[in-house]
Amino acid sequence: MEQVYGEIASAYEVLFPALHRYEERVERFLSAVVTPGARVLDVGCGPGLHTRGLDASIDVVGTDLSEEMLALARAARPGGTWYRHSYHQPFPSEWGRFHVALAIGCLDFCDDLPRVLKHLADALEPGGTLLFTVLERRPGLDGHEVPTQRIQTAGPEVTxxxxxxxxxxxxxxxxxxxxxxxxxxxxxVQLTEQRTLWFGWWEVERR
Known part of the structure; x- marks a missing residue:
């Protein structure tokens, strides 16, 4: 995935205008749960579209696999902290815990959802809130009937x-x-077929 997202980093905002395709769900979530001084973890942050506009008092930590995406995120929010990290691995304890976390449009490549959600839960403070999306399998919905799909990108094929x-x-x-x-x-939107893929949008809280 590093290669795929590295290659599209410079055109990402043109190809995938996040604030329109998600119908402002992410912004509404953040406005409801982020308070002054909060710590926010942005997993699969890409160029930092979701968190770049948060108040300067908010401590944003973002992760991605693509160094090109992380460079864009750093430029957009120099006061944030940005790491190359895979969500398949635990989040380092030295990062501390977070009041809010996002994992939007990035768990599409997750082959072990229970393990990854446990990593995210461990990164949250008790009572902390996570908004995440998964591609949802649904019989009868075109392109959503099977557990995995192979997609040909401009570079390597991905699952x-x-x-x-x-x-x-x-x-x-x-x-x-x-x-x-x-x-x-x-x-x-799957660009090659101009087909919209549907998410399950989950807002959850660490017990």
Missing amino acids: LHLYSFEETARAVTEAGLLPRTYTHAPGW
Whole structure:
């Protein structure tokens, strides 16, 4: 994934205007839960679109696999802290814990959702809130019927992982997270086929 996102980093905002495709769900979430002095973890941050506009009092830590994306995030919010890190690995304890976390449009490549959600839960303060998305598997919904999809990019082929509502709910519970809200809504557009892929949008809280 580093190669794929590194290659599209310079054109990412043109190809994927996040604030429009997500119908302002991320902004509404952040405005409701982020308070002055909060610590926010932005997982799979890309160029930092979701957190660059947060108040300067907010401590933003972002992670991505692409150094090109991280360079854009640093330029957009120099006061943030940006690391190359895979969500398949635990978040380092020296980063501390967070009041709020985002994992938007990045768990599409997650092959072990229970493990990754446990890493995210461990990074949160008790009572901390996470908004995450997964590609949701649903019978009868075009492009969403199978657990995995192989997608040809301009570079290497990648595998998308789709989880059913029941699988995600079980992974949330096993990670020690409490569901607060859920909706099934558009995610991103598969450009080669001009087909919208749908997310399960989950807002959860660490118990």
